[in-house]
Structure formats: structure tokens, C-alpha cells
Amino acid sequence: MNKPRLVLVGNGMAGMRTLEELLKLEPDMYDITVFGAEPYGNYNRILLSPVLAGEKTVDEIMLNDRNWYTERGITLHAGSPVTEIDRGGRRVVAGDGTEAAYDRLILATGSKPFVIPVPGHDQHGVLGFRDIHDVRAMLAGAGQGRRAVVIGGGLLGLEAANGLLKQGMDVTVVHLLDTLMEKQLDGAASGLLQRSLEARGLRFLTNARTEAILGDGRVTGVRFADGRQLDADLVVMAVGIRPNSELAEAAGLHCERGVLVDDTLQTFDPRIYAVGECVQHRGALYGLVAPLFEQARVCANHLAQLGIAKYGGSLTSTKLKVTGIDLFSAGDFVGDDDSEEMVFQDAARGVYRKLTVKDNRIQGAVMYGDTLDGPWYFQLMREATDISDIREQLLFGQAHVGDAGHGDQACRVAAMADSAEVCGCNGVCKGEIVHAITDRKLFTVEDVRAHTKASSSCGSCTGLVEALLANTLGGDYSQTPAKKPLCPCTEHSHDEVREAVRARGLKSLEAIFRTLEWRTPDGCHVCRPALNYYLVSSWPGEYRDDNQSRFINERVHANIQRDGTYSVVPRIWGGVTTPTELRAIAEVAEKYAVPTVKFTGGQRIDLLGVKKEDLPKVWGDLSRAGFVSGHAYGKALRTVKTCVGSEWCRFGTQDSTGLGIKLEQLTWGSWTPHKFKMGVSGCPRNCAEATIKDLGVVCVDSGYELHVGGNGGVKVRVTEFLCKVATEAEALEYAAAFLQLYREEARYLERTAPWLERVGLSHVKGRVVEDDVGRQDLYRRFLESQRPAQVDPWKARAAGEDAHEYTPIREVAL
Amino acid sequence: MNVSVNATAPADSVRWIEVGPVEAIPHLGSRIVRTARGDIAVFRTFDDAVFALRDRCPHKGGPLSQGIVHGHRVTCPLHNWVLELTSGEAVGPDVGCARSYPVRIEDGVVWLALGTGGDE
Numbered sequence: 059m060n061k062p063r064l065v066l067v068g069n070g071m072a073g074m075r076t077l078e079e080l081l082k083l084e085p086d087m088y089d090i091t092v093f094g095a096e097p098y099g100n101y102n103r104i105l106l107s108p109v110l111a112g113e114k115t116v117d118e119i120m121l122n123d124r125n126w127y128t129e130r131g132i133t134l135h136a137g138s139p140v141t142e143i144d145r146g147g148r149r150v151v152a153g154d155g156t157e158a159a160y161d162r163l164i165l166a167t168g169s170k171p172f173v174i175p176v177p178g179h180d181q182h183g184v185l186g187f188r189d190i191h192d193v194r195a196m197l198a199g200a201g202q203g204r205r206a207v208v209i210g211g212g213l214l215g216l217e218a219a220n221g222l223l224k225q226g227m228d229v230t231v232v233h234l235l236d237t238l239m240e241k242q243l244d245g246a247a248s249g250l251l252q253r254s255l256e257a258r259g260l261r262f263l264t265n266a267r268t269e270a271i272l273g274d275g276r277v278t279g280v281r282f283a284d285g286r287q288l289d290a291d292l293v294v295m296a297v298g299i300r301p302n303s304e305l306a307e308a309a310g311l312h313c314e315r316g317v318l319v320d321d322t323l324q325t326f327d328p329r330i331y332a333v334g335e336c337v338q339h340r341g342a343l344y345g346l347v348a349p350l351f352e353q354a355r356v357c358a359n360h361l362a363q364l365g366i367a368k369y370g371g372s373l374t375s376t377k378l379k380v381t382g383i384d385l386f387s388a389g390d391f392v393g394d395d396d397s398e399e400m401v402f403q404d405a406a407r408g409v410y411r412k413l414t415v416k417d418n419r420i421q422g423a424v425m426y427g428d429t430l431d432g433p434w435y436f437q438l439m440r441e442a443t444d445i446s447d448i449r450e451q452l453l454f455g456q457a458h459v460g461d462a463g464h465g466d467q468a469c470r471v472a473a474m475a476d477s478a479e480v481c482g483c484n485g486v487c488k489g490e491i492v493h494a495i496t497d498r499k500l501f502t503v504e505d506v507r508a509h510t511k512a513s514s515s516c517g518s519c520t521g522l523v524e525a526l527l528a529n530t531l532g533g534d535y536s537q538t539p540a541k542k543p544l545c546p547c548t549e550h551s552h553d554e555v556r557e558a559v560r561a562r563g564l565k566s567l568e569a570i571f572r573t574l575e576w577r578t579p580d581g582c583h584v585c586r587p588a589l590n591y592y593l594v595s596s597w598p599g600e601y602r603d604d605n606q607s608r609f610i611n612e613r614v615h616a617n618i619q620r621d622g623t624y625s626v627v628p629r630i631w632g633g634v635t636t637p638t639e640l641r642a643i644a645e646v647a648e649k650y651a652v653p654t655v656k657f658t659g660g661q662r663i664d665l666l667g668v669k670k671e672d673l674p675k676v677w678g679d680l681s682r683a684g685f686v687s688g689h690a691y692g693k694a695l696r697t698v699k700t701c702v703g704s705e706w707c708r709f710g711t712q713d714s715t716g717l718g719i720k721l722e723q724l725t726w727g728s729w730t731p732h733k734f735k736m737g738v739s740g741c742p743r744n745c746a747e748a749t750i751k752d753l754g755v756v757c758v759d760s761g762y763e764l765h766v767g768g769n770g771g772v773k774v775r776v777t778e779f780l781c782k783v784a785t786e787a788e789a790l791e792y793a794a795a796f797l798q799l800y801r802e803e804a805r806y807l808e809r810t811a812p813w814l815e816r817v818g819l820s821h822v823k824g825r826v827v828e829d830d831v832g833r834q835d836l837y838r839r840f841l842e843s844q845r846p847a848q849v850d851p852w853k854a855r856a857a858g859e860d861a862h863e864y865t866p867i868r869e870v871a872l
Numbered sequence: 873m874n875v876s877v878n879a880t881a882p883a884d885s886v887r888w889i890e891v892g893p894v895e896a897i898p899h900l901g902s903r904i905v906r907t908a909r910g911d912i913a914v915f916r917t918f919d920d921a922v923f924a925l926r927d928r929c930p931h932k933g934g935p936l937s938q939g940i941v942h943g944h945r946v947t948c949p950l951h952n953w954v955l956e957l958t959s960g961e962a963v964g965p966d967v968g969c970a971r972s973y974p975v976r977i978e979d980g981v982v983w984l985a986l987g988t989g990g991d992e
Contacts, residue, residue, distance in 0.1 A: 871908055
């Protein structure tokens, strides 16, 4: 059978990424031919600056060498630029006469440097900064003591200037305006940058309009409109790039500044797609790698005939690839009459940051000197997070927003030693990550996670890994604002899936897979537990929990240990027990030879090392002694830690143990997006550590303070004060309403702390404190969902439910 | 019912063991066959195909039988390695392999081939 023919014009990063994404989805669908103007395989264009600076070699920046094409049966015509698209005959023709017929065509012709058409611009020694050829020509023309003039003080020009300086040249940067990188920086940051580059030896000539390139066939200098003149042996024009859309225009495809495409990256000819810098999408042009890769992913999805991806445009951020200079810029940092500016400046440390804020949302950011928080600001910006609750700390960075885990000087990535550990869970250090990024050509956090395991466990180092990617890949690394799909089985985000479950009445996994067009027949280990949770929490009593979509601990109601045995933690209400209960636990421990008995941090007893087949018997014994499951294994209500309170303590103001027990009896059995812990302290001395719980009650003489969003663990976070109530009944109602709001709104595996940071305390106050009717509704819904949930899973299993889970199907003597 | 054979071994050293009815294995789940040489996990997938792997993840020995089954793959419960049920090979970039055993289904009954020698 003849496969349809796919032709790619443009062997650069965007086009090749599209092919790679396509091959991941459909390795054998097309017969593929690639045309490239340059005589190489595909290389990482964003690393040309380090090549010019002598920090990398050309070989090191190759992404796909010729073997890559051969191994996949792809025909590569390198060094043969396509000169004609014959749309009627559905074929392309290259300059050397090579032809290829297509059924589908991808245009990825990129962009070309803009050359100012001043007299003398076509002389020998006048170069652009765009490809390997340019870099080789610059390196050939460079030399100790020779003079270079770089026209253009933008990102590209400064990187070129820095590279030539490193090659020993005497370099002057000429800029039309008085602000360097004016598209990315404001005057203050630009000034800091200029001073720092001057200190390295670069010279600047600003407000200079180039009038002519001097020379007699070989460049000798540059003359400006105001009469000034500079001698030069080499002139680099880096005043900007223009989409390379000539080929498309000649073929009659609709073009404006670039080739026009829709949200599926299709041009006006349905057989022809276009991606990358040559494209104009919703009026915008993109030149950074992250948006181009996003386009590639969407385009590949349609070429694979899945037809479900859409490109909605990208927000971009920029970093300058000049070693040792930390600079970050994103969004609209100029602002308008309706926006406000927040500025932090510390001249001695060389630190500057400015945020533009509109309607309590970050619109743009400029950072100089210390850019570790750049990805954080960018995330707040992308997600349009309401920052009114964190305004006071915002400019100081994420480390100052209730986060005691990371964020001291040791974590500043540029300063970190190669041997410094980044991922404490998996023991991955900076050097390993940096090597993986460069050697294995990684571009995303997911790539790094898959190859090094860094940030794949608790995830607390994700920000560091992102910062390392940005530092290593250089400037163009940025994330797109595109919503994050729940997992590779779908395009839909957590929020979209949950919304669809409710709004479209989806009541089974199959209904979700079918209605939301899952790519896999039965999901994967990432999406199934999440979907199961959304169904459980949306349709209480109606949806039948799917055991096979639960992680093992929740499936068998015990915690799997590293040796494959399990731990058993019976519920001890409010941490209060009796000699009889203790005796019963002791007997179970002896009867089943439990190797380790340990007190947990949540005031209960952990029986560790129970064999799986013993679990139902252990539970039966515990059940007869009056215990129920402690859900220590679940994304569920865990414990309510208490202090002894007014019953015994001379400082106690209220009956904290009594309230703790009531809270636990009200809430046990509830499934939540992530684990949920509570604490009740009898006075502000807070012996129950209630202010690092998901919900903490601190009793005071006049009532009960409710605190929310705290946790110990990976990143210790202190709670935020929600409100104070007068009575115990109110404390219970508010707590349950808060828990229900969390159950309904947080994404699966999102603890209360990140959820609260995402939606803002004001939102939660609005729902739980200020809206009495709304709170009562939440409380009612919570009670309804508790009715089917408060069934002890241990008792049921001791009586024979799911017996197959605990017994081998067959034993053989072999 | 289809026959799926997912490993090869010399016929004379193989012994076929009756495991039980397909229905005794949960859909998208697994059961264990306990042998003198260790547990073997028998999986049933979305399309009712049955596969058998040694119940030890090549990474840190996690019991694969306790993992989540999706497609023709299983995810180890300890550290989320994903293994192909057809071959026991880890899905890249992880590298490792759990031994796989031939399985066949006859009249709704699952049979498992155990080597009489050679395995651990």
C-alpha cells in the first residue's frame, strides 16, 4: 500500500520538532521527505551564541544528524532550498531541480535577518547572525585586536557582540534608541545591563542611525546620520528578523507579515500546514523556541489525524544568553494608564525587578541580577492568579510567600556547584542534569524528569530544574501558557475534565474516555486515579468506585512498603485511646508477628510489615476490638491531632480533644484531592501544631480561630488565618465547608497549600466565611457525600470483600 | 479466545500450568501465581488479553502485580516504572526487563508456561 507523502520544507527546529511529535504519534503513517537550505542535519539554533562565544562546538549543538533521518526512512535533501511550490500539481521543486510530490506539506521556512538597505550593505565582511554559515564567517573574520561593529542592541545583537568580544575582538554595539533590548527591558534594567556589559569591555553607541557601510568591496567602517564614524573590520547586522514567507507568497498562499495559519496550523490551502517563525497566528509572530514547539505539537496532532489539538497562542518570556548575566523579561512590562508598577531595586547587589500589575494580575515582569523567581512570576502571569493576598511579599519572591523549603542563596542556580544536589528524593545533582540537558538534547521539565528522575518524586525541585533548563539552554527556554494536559492520554486539563464531568453528567470512566476523546482505550496510571476521584467527588453514592483505577494503597486499604509488605494504622479518634484498645493492638501485633510497631506523627499506632494475605485477618481482629481504618494510605482525611485542652491543661481555653474527636467523626472516610490533615490546639501555645495542618483550629478564650492551608512535609508552610468563630458547632460547620470547597475545586494531587496559593485566600473567605448561604450549601453537600463514604473498608474486607486481592490465584510447587 | 504467547522457550523444558478462569483475574488487574521460585503476576488488560511477568520490577523489586494496568502496560507501584506486558521491557528512557512467561487461553481458562529449569 502506498503511504501518503508528507514533505517538510525547512530543516530547522520547528519543522523537525513537528516530525518528531508526529513520529511519536504515528511512526508509519507517512512517506516523509525533508528539504533544508543548509547543508546539515537539524541543529539547535538557539545555541549559536555559545558557539560564537567558543563555549560550544558545532557538533555539540546538532539535534538530528543524517543517521537519524536514515534510520527512520526519511529522505533528506540538505543544502537544497525549495524554490517553488506547485499547488496544482502538489509538488515542490528545489533550486537544484530536485522534486517531491506531496499529499501534505509543512512549511517551516523560518525567518531571515533584516538587512538595512544602506549603501555598502552588500560588501564583504557584512554579516547577519542567523545560521552556522554566519557563525563560521564571523569566527573566520574575528581575531585579536580586530574591530567589530554590531548594528542592533537587541537580544541577538548583544549575544553576537558578546561572542565576538570573547573571540578577542574590539566590539562596539550600535543602537538606534538609547535603551538596549527595548522590547524586553525598561530603562532602569537596560542601564544596569549596559553598565555590566561595559565592564566586560563592550562599547556602546546609542541614538545612532546607520547611514552607510564604508569600504571598497571589503568593509572598513560605518558612518552615522549625525556624521559620527567608526572603523570596522567586521559588521554584524542584528536589527531583527523577518518571517521567510516568500515561497508561500509566490505559491499564492495568503500571507501578511508571515504565512497565515489558523488554530490547527493550517494555511489557506488545507493540504499545507506551516509552523515556526515563518507563521503569523492571530496576528502574532513568534521567534522563541517554546511557542514553536507548542505549534509543532498541535500540527503533528492534526497530521496524525487525531484532530483534537488547538493552538491558542503563547505568552513568552526571555532570558539573555550571555554567561554571567541574569536577565528575565516577560509580558507587557511597560503598562498603561490602568496598570500599576511594583519596583524593587538593590543597587549594591545589582538586583532590579519590576512587575506591572493590572486588576491584581501580573501583566509583565522585568528582572535583572537575580532571576530565580522569573518562572514563578511567569506562572502567576500565565495563570492570571489574583495576587492581592500576596502583594506585600510579591517582590521579594516565592521564598517569602509561606514557603520555608527552598529559596536561600544556596539554591541560586547559576552559583550552584555541579555537585550540589538538586533533587533530594532521587539524589540527582546539578551536573547530572546539565549534562543530560546538553547531551541528550532535552528541552522540557518532563524530558529532564524522564531521563534523570530529578523532580519526579515529590516535585519540590521543579522550579530549580526549570531554572537549570533556562540557564543551560540559554535565553529562549520558556514555557508556553498553554494549559497543561492532565496526562499524555488527553489534551484536556484537570479543570476542563472536572467541568465536563459535572456539566455533561459524565458518570463513568468509559463516558469520560468516549466524550472527551481519550487517546488510549483505558487511560494510564496518571489519569485513571484522577478521573476516579473526580467521579467519586462529583457523584457521591451514585458512582461506583473503580478499584483498578486506585493506587495500590487505596485499592487494598493499607500502605505498601519497600519490601512489598504493608502497614496498618487503625483510626484513633483525636489521638485519644484506652488501655483496652492498646491491649487489642498489642495482641494483633503479637498474633501476626508484626515486626515493627511505631507511633506516627498523627498520634496513632503504625503496625509495619504485615503480609498482604494477613491483612483481612488483621482487620477482622481490629474491627472486633472497635477500630476502623485510619485511611493512613489514602488521598483522604487522615488524622485530627489534638492537645489535651481545658480538660487537663492549666492553660487550655477550650476542650480541644473533644472538638478534635467530633471533627474526626464528622469527616473520616472522606476522599480528598490529596491527603488532608487537621489539628486542634487548646490555646495559642499550639501544642497540636495546628498551624501547619490543612485545617487547624486554635482555641482562644473567646472562641475558635480557624487556620487553613498549612503543611509540614516537602515545603513547610504555615497556615493562613481564615476566620474566628464563637461556638464549637460553627467550628465544625466551617471546617466541613472548607473541606468540601477543597474537594470540589482543587486538582487531583494538589494539597490545600498550592490550591490556596492558586485561588487566593480571598476566594476561600468569600465562599466559606462571607457567604452564609453558600457555606451552608457546602456543608450540606459535604454531609451528603459522607453518607456513602463512612463505611469502614476494613470491616467489609475482613468479611470477604475483594478477597481476590489478598490471595494467590494458584500455588504451584514448581 | 485468542492465543497470546509472549516468550519463547524450548518446548521440552516447558510445563503448562492451569491458572484459572479469565474472569478470576480482575479486568485491568492481576493475580499472583505463587511458585517455589517466586511469584508470577498474571495480568488481564482492557481487551481481555492475558500476560504473565515475574512479579518483580527490574528497578527496585517492586511487586508489579500491585500496579495499575493500562493498555498493554503496567506501572510499578513503588516508583512508577512502566513495563510492557508483552515483553517485560521497561518503557524508555528507563532500561530493564522483567522476565515474561508464555500464556494461552483455552475455553476461557488461562494457562501459564513455566520453564522447568533455568529460571531463578
